[in-house]
Amino acid sequence: MVRTYRSETWSSYRMDYGDPHRLLEPLEEEAAVVDEALGVLHEAGVVPHTSYDHEKMLAHREAVKELFEIPWTAISPRMQRLLYAINAVVRPQNMIAAGVFCGNTFISNAGAAVGPGACYRASNLIGVEISTEEAERAERNVRRIDPSGVARVVAADAVEVVGKFPESINLLYLDPDGYSRSGKGVYLDVLEAAYPRMPAGSVALAHNSVNGGTPVEACLEFVRDEAHFRASVNVILDIEGLEVSLK
Numbered sequence: 741m742v743r744t745y746r747s748e749t750w751s752s753y754r755m756d757y758g759d760p761h762r763l764l765e766p767l768e769e770e771a772a773v774v775d776e777a778l779g780v781l782h783e784a785g786v787v788p789h790t791s792y793d794h795e796k797m798l799a800h801r802e803a804v805k806e807l808f809e810i811p812w813t814a815i816s817p818r819m820q821r822l823l824y825a826i827n828a829v830v831r832p833q834n835m836i837a838a839g840v841f842c843g844n845t846f847i848s849n850a851g852a853a854v855g856p857g858a859c860y861r862a863s864n865l866i867g868v869e870i871s872t873e874e875a876e877r878a879e880r881n882v883r884r885i886d887p888s889g890v891a892r893v894v895a896a897d898a899v900e901v902v903g904k905f906p907e908s909i910n911l912l913y914l915d916p917d918g919y920s921r922s923g924k925g926v927y928l929d930v931l932e933a934a935y936p937r938m939p940a941g942s943v944a945l946a947h948n949s950v951n952g953g954t955p956v957e958a959c960l961e962f963v964r965d966e967a968h969f970r971a972s973v974n975v976i977l978d979i980e981g982l983e984v985s986l987k
């Protein structure tokens with residue numbers, strides 16, 4: 741099943757990449773858009789329910805605002821809430837995020853299991869960043885929220901990390917870009933390397949499903965093919981978009 745959720749305000753909802761903490765709409769409106777998106781994900785069978793703790797999400801948001809050094813990010817408040825909510829609902833034991841830059845995308849996923857937004861216990865939450873400098877900053881950021889080390893960032897090529905991961909990958913977040921190979925074309929390389937380790941019921945998230953252009957297309961074709969994933973929903977709540985797929 742392939743579906744699209746499109747918020748009425750997706751194209752007028754614009755963030756400042758250098759000022760990611762500025763709220764762009766009342767919290768109730770932000771939560772309502774994410775609830776609509778979760779409703780479509782639920783109808784498509786991608787998530788088992790749509791409930792998450794709104795107060796914990798806000799506690800997570802405050803901790804990131806206070807503790808993270810973020811030079812820029814394209815993760816809007818709507819997208820931050822959606823990523824947190826999907827992880828809070830799916831509760832992946834092992835989550836790998838590819839191409840995490842300063843760690844904001846990673847903690848938007850991992851924050852459902854570590855720090856003040858934690859609502860379950862995970863085994864491994866791994867952010868992978870190919871730039872050593874950025875990986876070090878992301879790791880510094882993540883340590884401030886999660887002293888336990890369950891969430892951690894490694895400096896490596898995500899294709900190699902997922903290909904060698906010894907356990908199941910229950911949630912894979914894709915966001916690598918602009919370092920080697922073909923820019924965002926590396927999405928499919930990471931997904932194909934991870935695919936054999938993703939059991940039935942695992943979830944793939946691909947950021948930039950709206951504005952990723954041709955390099956992301958091959959990955960979107962792969963997840964929208966029912967031979968690979970049972971259901972896939974393009975969630976369009978901002979100009980970046982997130983493809984959410986259930987294996």
Ligand SMILES: C[S@@+](CC[C@H](N)C(=O)[O-])C[C@H]1O[C@@H](n2cnc3c(N)ncnc32)[C@H](O)[C@@H]1O
Binds near residue numbers: 812838
């Ligand atoms: C543009 S950033 C993602 C930023 C994110 N969307 C945000 O808004 O915060 C993409 C990151 O992917 C990293 N990257 C590119 N290829 C990679 C690979 N093969 N493995 C891991 N990271 C990779 C880049 O170094 C870069 O930091």
